[in-house]
Amino acid sequence: MPYLGLGVYLSEDGKEVTNAVKWALEEGYRHIDTASIYENEEGVGKGIKESGVDRKDIFVVSKVWNSDQGYGSTINAFEASLKRLNLDYLNLYLVHWPVKGKYKDTWRALEYLYEQKRVRAIGVSNFMQDHLEDLLSSAKYVPMVNQMEFHPYLVQQKLIDFCNKNTIQYEAWSPLMQGHIFELDIMKSMAAKYHKTIAQIVLRWNLQKGIVTIPKSSKKERIKANADIFNFELAQEDVKKLDQLDRGKRFGPDPNNFDF
Numbered sequence: 001m002p003y004l005g006l007g008v009y010l011s012e013d014g015k016e017v018t019n020a021v022k023w024a025l026e027e028g029y030r031h032i033d034t035a036s037i038y039e040n041e042e043g044v045g046k047g048i049k050e051s052g053v054d055r056k057d058i059f060v061v062s063k064v065w066n067s068d069q070g071y072g073s074t075i076n077a078f079e080a081s082l083k084r085l086n087l088d089y090l091n092l093y094l095v096h097w098p099v100k101g102k103y104k105d106t107w108r109a110l111e112y113l114y115e116q117k118r119v120r121a122i123g124v125s126n127f128m129q130d131h132l133e134d135l136l137s138s139a140k141y142v143p144m145v146n147q148m149e150f151h152p153y154l155v156q157q158k159l160i161d162f163c164n165k166n167t168i169q170y171e172a173w174s175p176l177m178q179g180h181i182f183e184l185d186i187m188k189s190m191a192a193k194y195h196k197t198i199a200q201i202v203l204r205w206n207l208q209k210g211i212v213t214i215p216k217s218s219k220k221e222r223i224k225a226n227a228d229i230f231n232f233e234l235a236q237e238d239v240k241k242l243d244q245l246d247r248g249k250r251f252g253p254d255p256n257n258f259d260f
């Protein structure tokens with residue numbers, strides 16, 4: 001799975017998301033993260049086709065939304081996502097949120113789709129350790145990925161360690177704190193120190209922690225710049241400095257207390 005992907009939440013279906021995906025693929029991104037709830041899978045599919053990049057070289061991710069959870073409805077939702085994306089398989093399909101009383105049946109459907117080779121990998125999103133332990137108690141396959149909110153204000157190192165121990169790849173959503181990262185003075189001084197942008201510093205921190213990351217932008221220059229993170233390294237002391245900004249602060253919903 002490529003460590004860097006393009007997030008497309010809030011990139012509007014149609015030209016906006018199609019261009020973002022096309023620009024990203026032209027700039028060397030090989031991983032696109034969408035979800036049925038983003039209502040832009042059609043535009044994502046068009047961007048993939050128009051880029052001219054071989055399907056086999058792109059890692060495409062989508063997610064089953066909460067109202068579709070359950071065994072049969074998940075399989076239907078998966079087929080509908082594939083159709084909108086105009087693809088015949090996904091690289092990764094995720095359970096978007098741990099919906100109580102539903103996520104085990106949803107997981108069984110993902111296991112079925114995996115065995116049928118309709119999807120190359122299966123995983124979860126927004127699963128805390130207790131959700132993972134509960135799922136693991138009956139799962140045939142260990143989730144391959146856990147996609148979580150992750151940035152300097154929300155590190156959740158214990159959960160990362162639990163995932164690493166169980167060979168679950170940790171993946172960051174909202175790695176740029178939905179834009180708030182640009183307000184932090186420490187980020188401004190680190191960017192100056194390394195002659196890099198704030199986005200590049202924080203995304204590089206993700207990589208050095210072994211965390212897959214999917215920054216969103218629909219702007220060509222930002223998409224390009226956000227990918228320029230493979231030619232420098234943060235000193236270990238700076239990685240630690242960013243770790244220490246953790247204050248358990250979420251910008252998105254809490255997996256233990258969401259109401260949708």
Ligand SMILES: NC(=O)C1=CN([C@@H]2O[C@H](COP(=O)(O)OP(=O)(O)OC[C@H]3O[C@@H](n4cnc5c(N)ncnc54)[C@H](OP(=O)(O)O)[C@@H]3O)[C@@H](O)[C@H]2O)C=CC1
Pocket residue numbers: 006007008009010033034096125126147148172173174175176177178179182197199214215216217218219222225226252
């Ligand atoms: N599994 C889940 O529950 C969730 C998954 N996600 C996934 O994670 C992805 C990323 O998270 P997201 O919440 O979108 O937030 P991000 O942390 O990626 O921040 C996106 C914001 O930062 C801006 N931005 C991007 N690059 C730059 C830059 N270089 N300089 C200045 N501003 C910049 C974007 O604006 P602009 O577009 O104008 O450049 C946008 O407003 C989502 O798109 C989605 O794919 C997100 C939330 C929940």
Ligand SMILES: O=C1CO[C@H](CO)[C@@H](O)[C@@H]1O
Pocket residue numbers: 009035096252253
């Ligand atoms: O991926 C996502 C984008 O934002 C949505 C609205 O807050 C979330 O529910 C979802 O997890």
